[in-house]
């Protein structure tokens with residue numbers, strides 16, 4: 001089926017070509033002046049290493065493994081995220097621990113190892129959706145880069161500290177609850 | 188000045204000549220390289236971008252991106268200088284110079300300020316003194332030679348895209364040269380001479396007491412034709428068919444790299460400078476200052492510089508405003524619009540002169 005293309009009738013002024021060019025030059029000049037007198041911080045271009053874009057809410061960036069106020073990991077090593085992950089980049093090793101306290105409720109399982117291969121992760125956020133304990137969040141850091149593949153494999157402690165500086169929390173590098181086999185404790 | 192000349196064992200005339208050559212050509216070259224910066228920053232501003240601002244002098248001062256020029260220069264010098272295996276080596280080497288030298292020496296006849304008398308000698312502020320018999324025919328002829336640089340660069344690189352670019356450049360040159368020459372001819376006719384000094388002095392005074400007596404107000408049509416043809420002549424957008432980045436890779440300079448490429452780029456900008464100087468001289472009264480019959484020398488130089496740089500800026504400005512033409516549109520515009528327009532311009536002014544105006 002043919003399509004009838006409507007021809008635009010140009011006025012004689014437009015057909016001279018000189019007048020439209022003059023109009024176009026006025027437009028570009030307006031942009032030139034406007035851009036010239038806009039301070040760099042207000043221009044459209046974000047000068048990346050010096051200025052950073054504030055990501056919108058709901059942005060899915062680098063993960064964080066959340067912690068309780070006393071620094072204990074929220075994750076209960078239920079493997080839900082590992083199952084949900086379409087990229088198969090989460091690997092968890094669970095361990096039992098005891099010495100329960102109030103903030104931890106009655107969980108008795110936690111990851112001994114928890115690693116996400118950031119090179120395989122597609123930042124889909126499925127792990128966040130799947131987590132029953134709200135223990136893994138995808139937050140706003142988008143500067144995930146490294147010089148080698150190995151260091152892109154984030155381990156448990158790295159994942160817990162990804163936003164430590166940004167939130168003003170202290171970095172933690174060991175579980176504050178000793179891992180004692182449960183059966184040694186008399187309930 | 189005489190003292191300095193005698194210190195260097197030269198006659199004042201020769202000293203003056205050498206000084207002029209050095210100052211004028213280095214100024215044009217400097218302006219041409221600065222204009223690559225103006226082009227980049229200007230285009231960035233026009234398109235709401237920022238442009239080069241990362242290169243820093245001594246890792247400290249970006250000076251609005253001007254240090255990018257230095258970085259580019261250093262980069263070009265240290266780049267590997269490749270010559271394609273099947274290229275004609277001699278011509279390949281020669282071409283950048285063939286492009287660069289005519290673009291630069293076209294400036295030689297253009298007066299960039301008022302003559303002045305010192306110690307009984309008249310000093311002319313143009314590299315070639317007026318009355319040399321070549322006048323403004325010289326830059327036109329040199330402009331015609333400039334296309335050889337492009338053509339030789341294209342042909343010697345033995346590359347299909349290059350040859351296409353070169354062919355287009357020469358075809359565009361042929362079609363636009365005629366319209367341009369007729370427009371300039373009209374000026375020679377109304378001036379009664381083709382020496383730039385005459386052309387400029389004929390543009391002194393005022394027109395109807397409100398406008399400066401510049402040729403633009405007498406021959407706006409001629410100006411449009413001439414200015415358009417200058418775009419074709421300098422191979423700049425919207426007529427950049429020799430380069431044609433979107434269709435023939437990079438046209439005539441596809442195979443060029445390192446310093447040879449930068450020489451070709453510099454040639455383009457020197458050509459632009461010469462072209463804007465020509466526009467200023469022919470249509471905007473050269474060094475004449477409006478409503479000032481006898482301006483001081485410094486003011487006349489300033490006036491010329493302002494006009495020239497303004498037109499150089501217009502070249503940049505138009506480049507980033509107007510989309511490129513198609514090749515057949517260029518030819519149509521050249522033969523069916525520019526040529527009749529300049530013809531009409533010529534006949535009209537001939538008629539007016541015959542009526543004794």
Ligand code: SF4
Nearest residue numbers: 085121122124125127
């Ligand atoms: S964001 Fe998606 S791909 Fe990345 S770890 Fe979570 S579930 Fe896997």
Ligand code: SF4
Nearest residue numbers: 075076078079081131
């Ligand atoms: S992060 Fe959440 S879903 Fe994944 S193992 Fe821990 S508790 Fe389960």
